[in-house]
Amino acid sequence: MLRRIHSLPGLFLALLLAVIAGTGTVLSIDTALDRATLPTIERGANVAALAEAVAARHGSVDKIVHRPTGAVTVTYSDGDINGVELVDPATGAGLGPYQTSEFTRFMTDLHRSLLAGDAGRAASGIGAATMLVLTVSGLWLLARRLGGWWALLRPIRGMAAQRWHSELGRCAVVGLMLSSLTGLWMSAGTFGLIPEGNMAEPAFTVSGGPPAPVGTLAALRAVDVADLRELTLPAPDDRTDTYALRTSAGEVRIDAATGVTLAFTPTPLAERIQAVVVMLHTGRGAWMLGLLLGLSAACVPAFAVTGAVIWWRRRSGRPRIASSVAARSADTVILVGSEGNATWGFATTLHTALTAAGHRVHIAAMSELAPVHTSAERMLILTSTYGDGAAPASAKGFLDRLAALDATVPVAVLGFGDRTFPQFCGYAQEVSAALDRKGWPRLLPLKRVDRQSTQEFAQWGRDLGAVLGHDLVLDHVTTHPKTTELELVEREDYGAAVGAPVTILRFRTPGAGARSQTGRLPGFEPGDLVGIVPPGSPMPRFYSLASSSRDGVLEICVRLREGGLCSTFLHGLEPGGRIDAFIRENPSFRPAVGRTPLILIGAGAGIGPLAGFVRANAAGRPVHLYWGGRSPSSDFLYEHELAMHLAEKRLTTLNTAFSRMPDGGAYVQDRVAADAPRLRELIRHGAQVLVCGGRDMAQAVTHTLEAVVRPLGLDLATLKSNGRYVEDVY
């Protein structure tokens, strides 16, 4: 719900907001430039002296105004000509005619009324209100995403668009909130929704004597130019007229003949508030604040673009389920925890079958769990597991939301996972245990599906049907994103002599010559995943990418597995052979932005993405690579390329360990342990650790590193939650 409140107005009004914010930025710079070019007002000069100096140069002076921009202007009349000029506040010397530039006027008009009069002013007001809703809901969403209000300053992970959106968001949120609130106030004022609080001026009697020279008037001599707002001089031929002097405190009437104060009208509270609001909004009189607001506003077009990208990804990523009924009228709620989109696919099959059986089914992500869901008759939770027992993307925050619920509803949990992992369906088990602790009744015991087995899924469907009292046939066909056909252009084989054949494969789009750089390769970065659909199986297998799409090739490093369908297929591929592949982003496995050192640790084919990170390190940030293989003569992957990177400073140090050596050999974790003092120092200075390879190696490395960081008062769990220890393990 909150997300919809954030995304829908944002999408519909993106252009409006970008225009208002963009012009706001320009105006803030304009104001700061004004401030820089105008003479500064020093205390010490009084209004009477200024008026006298100005009056000496002109036939008659109508008004002296100290504008919010800091400009002091004089409206005068010389015979038949009226004019406005800028004056030096200290001396009253003329500094040329005063006119707002055409450019500023245009920008101001565009900013506050979109050049469309009152209708445009209304639209601008709506824009301000929308911006306020977006900043508040955005802040709320970010806090939820990062795990609470106190976590708002934590590092943000995710896809590039998401990261930018959130990073800029938390920088700009205060400025945008201030701008939109004050803008809203000003808009309400324009439309008369804020009372102006007029103060009646007390009655007074004018002496009517001949006017005294302005420089002699005591009431004007007492006021500093810095405090002046506006001085209106009496009409030259009207002896009943008076001086009207406005300061922030109020308006004083001064007798033109005697210089006596005749009456004082204090500034109404509403007007004082208005003045503060206008200052805060325009930065006139507070140009540094204005620039900060302008900088915040400059982020708005970026929000529009990144927001649209995020929305589109989310929308196109999730299967469209047209017949999902509203949560409050559903009898069955399906909640989905999915990292890629496979679990959504299973959920869709379930949804279709239940709907066909006459149920009113609502389907949502687990992270959207809400009290309304407990009003259904039953809840079915389908979830995969991310990494070693963590919540998948669409289930983030589920357990916190569950903890906050009071009601219970009969529930069944179906976990999707891989039996070869030590924590088979670890997250589903955690969810199941949490439900038990909350006392939710069970429709069915926890069921775990191994490697997307459609048979096991169908069996669960039959069990569920038995509970519901009708047949339930779940006939699931695995779907995956649209694939692109790629052609193998090169392969390098290693490791055959030591019984661990590994090959580096490089693909291009078919027909793309060596010259046409990227062809039509989909976009990817090292560390992202490529899903390859082997002939004879509908299920894709995922490999970590060693190249970026900017390199013009898609490069992977594949170890041949005994009986492995896809690795056997890939190892049998000759140049010219083709594969069907698609890209899956893997934003959590990526070097953090910045110049902090990287510690890359891997073994065997796990070097693929690590070599990719090194290759992409043109900026020369410190990168330390630890890698383990079997024998330097047989499976030293990327040997020559890494030597080149060392020479070019893309790689700072390289530590290798080989396990089949005459002296007994060593593993990569041995190198890590031997280098403990140096690694500790690097981590103390903010280094990020990226680990890629088999699970056994990863566990050994975890164990070793835990001991390395303990003296720092750190543990790997903390580093993991901060994104400073990330792994891609298979």
Add this chain to the structure above:
Amino acid sequence: MKVLMPALAAATALVSPSLAMARPVTFEATLKNYGGNGAYVALYVTDAAGKYRGTLWMAGGKAKYHRHLSDWQRLSGGAAAEIDGITGASIGSGKTLKITADLADAMIDAGYQVRVDTAVEDGMDNPSDVVVPLSTGSAGKPASGKGYVKSFAVSF
């Protein structure tokens, strides 16, 4: 481009009770190309003693800016009742305001004056930007203003 206003009756004090004793008078004010936002313009009549007698037209709808038309404000008292029903949009740079009102014959050649106040945001306030007598002698002769009024003519 001209902004043409439909023929309109002005404030009650100015209009003859019987049309037989009145005649239509046209007021045409063209503004200079001052290059700014739309100008607030007040057209009003004072008598031989300089006393305010009524408003003919107020261009510019937001009452809070009317105090910038300072002579009009001072002489008329600035009450909203003065301009009820005779208020229109502000007049853009270089544009023309043309209105027609039925004025009592007794006001012509009797020392009455038509005054125009103008004011522009971030620009000048021009009280009595231009003042023209309501006389047959000066009818149709354009006068120029001190502020934003390029020419102003009264014709019978």
